[in-house]
Amino acid sequence: MNKLTERQKTILMLVVREYIDSGQPVGSKLLVKNYRMDISSATVRNEMRALTEMGYLRTTSGRIPTEDGYRYFVSQVMHQADLPNAIQRTISHQFTQAHSSIEQWMTLAASVLAHQTQIVSLITAPRNEQVIFKHVELISTQGRQVLMVLVFAGGDISQQVLTLAETIPQGRLSLVAERLNQSLKSLSEEAISALPSRTDLLEKDILLLIQQEMHQRGDGSAGEIYMDGMANILAEPSFADSDGGRRTLRFFDERSRLQDLLSSTIADSSIGGVQVLIGGDEGWEELRQCSMVLARYGVPGQAVGTLGVLGPMRMHYARTIPTVRFMADLLSGLITENLSGE
Missing domain, CATH: 3.30.390.60 (Heat-inducible transcription repressor hrca homolog; domain 3)
Structure with missing residues (x-):
């Protein structure tokens, strides 16, 4: 990929953000109007054309992000935002009301993730890296x-x-x-x-x-999978109205393949570290239209699991990434307390 100028970076970020919010192809005039840009729409149009030639955007009655466009956007917002304090307090309060059982934590975490992100949540129960x-x-x-x-x-x-x-x-x-x-x-x-x-x-x-x-x-496979939010995906036209979307929906029914995916893609990540997979990054053909935001949680060497969400590439990354990160940190704390209380 060619190196972007500062102006191209700004325009690419605005196109991705606008497309995520509206779901509609983005034109140069709309950007100039909505973001009060101090350059002409013709200049913006030329820069968008250059971004298209570089593979960050594609043309369809305007411009929409490609997989590489999303990847650039994610690289920029990965560490920019934290989950608002009010939402953190609300989520933490829900867990203080729950019984101290792994199963209840998993069920609640799946429900909270799906509600906060409005896509499908996936959580594996913590497993011992070394079974003792x-x-x-x-x-x-x-x-x-x-x-x-x-x-x-x-x-x-x-x-x-x-x-x-x-x-x-x-x-x-x-x-x-x-x-x-x-x-x-x-x-x-x-x-x-x-x-x-x-x-x-x-x-x-x-x-x-x-x-x-x-x-x-101890065979390295993921633990039991807790899921929530399937109705969120079913409401997405891009899933319900395409062959690729239907393949993705069928993938949810194959629990063994889901376990393989979750255990293999996050295996080398640190606890609390967020990983974003866009457009089937790891070669999973059924997920070509999807993005996943995943994180490991737990206590290294003792009990670890994976949590995250799966949805369309047009997901709200700036909100989803800090939500997944916060949930991973929260569950890690709960698991640590559970182990210390043994």
């Missing part, structure tokens, strides 16, 4: 069935119903759980694998199931 055992409970339910409840460092919980070869009294189940809790507490899967083999067959079987669950949770 904390506690196991074995509860006799009916006949040979036993409920195994696994708790990992960071508050992540797994529950599964086991069908044993024979009925085991609750007293023995509790004794096995107690022995495992004493020997496995605060250990990683690797450390557990290095322990001496068990002689008790039931204890050995339960230990194998624990290791399998820890291995599955």
Whole structure:
């Protein structure tokens, strides 16, 4: 891309901002009138023509931004604005009213993000970057069935119903759980694998199931996805009235691909760092008409997740970016408090 003059930078920023606000192609006369520019519309038109030749704008009864035009705009507004204090206080107050449970935080965060940005929110539950055992409970339910409840460092919980070869009294189940809790507490899967083999067959079987669950949770995939705001996307004509939009909507139903997207695109980002993907930056063809604003949250090395929004390229970046950043910082604080209170 050619280097822009200061005038071209100003005009490009105004075109993108005007198009985001109105959704209509932008003409030179409109810019001069709306922004009281001290140059003629002919000069603005010449500069817009140059920006088009450089790939920042395209012509359609006026000028609209290209993907590169949006990318330039985002690079300029990325750190310019904070979320207004009144909105920060409102959001923080909503979380003080919520119970201290990961699931409720995720559901509320998805709802708040969708409401504040008016597009679709996507949040993955925090997962341990290194899965660490904390506690196991074995509860006799009916006949040979036993409920195994696994708790990992960071508050992540797994529950599964086991069908044993024979009925085991609750007293023995509790004794096995107690022995495992004493020997496995605060250990990683690797450390557990290095322990001496068990002689008790039931204890050995339960230990194998624990290791399998820890291995599955440590495979680097994103956690459970919480979504909200689908109605916001359905109201967008660019999604409802095009093949590309319909492909994007179908993409939301493929949870495994969504998890892959969220885990791969944000994996190398720092906690609280915002990443903006425009027009399928990462090669996701279904998202060619979309932009995503994503951030990691949590505590490095302990429990991390991804949050963000997905919507049309014509989204309000100057409002969306600080909203995502604030929500990431807020959830990181909550996760930190939850870990310190263990």
